[in-house]
Amino acid sequence: MGITQILFWVLTVAALFSAIMVVSSKNPVHSVLWLVATFFAISGHYILLNAQFLAIVNIIVYAGAIMVLFLFVIMLMNLNKSTEPVKHKWLQIIGILSGGCLLLVIVAALRNTEVSQHMVEMSTGEAGLIKNLGRELFTTFVVPFEISSILFLSAMVGAVVIGKKD
Known part of the structure; x- marks a missing residue:
């Protein structure tokens, strides 16, 4: 058993345990922290599959920005037992x-379903590397990429104009 398989199983157990704790945690802040884990x-797992870009985006976007937003919402709602509605047993x-x-x-x-007996090739090839993504993005898909950037820019300007006070 190689180090890659050991890391895979350790990460799998950690992901399953923390996902169960997300659902079973009574405190919403603890639930969000377990979701970050x-x-x-x-x-x-993404790093083990040689998809470094997905791993970094997952950490920056989800574990960073989205979870901070969740924490702010939870703290602004000021959840406590006295404001919680009564849940009936039949709903549970x-x-x-x-x-x-x-x-x-x-x-x-x-x-x-048929379970394939083929093993995934880990840490080989260049399938998940950012270099290949950038090459495809700026050669094959350069026009849709630029159109989407103009669309995002116009949406941002529109949001500023709508939100501006007279």
């Missing part, structure tokens, strides 16, 4: 039953 474990039972039905549907859908 999940994103870091997933970024580790219905939630458990619907989750079980969803699990049965997923198992039934995946029951007849």
Whole structure:
């Protein structure tokens, strides 16, 4: 068993544990912090698959910007037990039953699928490197890239004009 497989299993256990803690945590701030840990474990998987760009974007965008936004929203809402609405037991039972039905549907859908016995080639090739992404982006897709940048610029100017006070 190589170091890559050991890292894969460690990251998998970390991602699964932190994802379970996201759902089962009572405190919303702790739930967000566990979600950040999940994103870091997933970024580790991206690095093992030689997709460094996806790993960095995942850390910057999701673990950085989105989670800071979630924390601000949670802190601004000032969630506590006194403002929490009363939940009935029958709602919890219905939630458990619907989750079980969803699990049965997923198992039934995946029951007849063929699992490939091929191993993924890790840390080989240049499939996930930023150099290849940049080459494709600025040669093959340069016109759609520039059109989208003009669209984003006009949306930003429009948002500033709409938000400007008279």
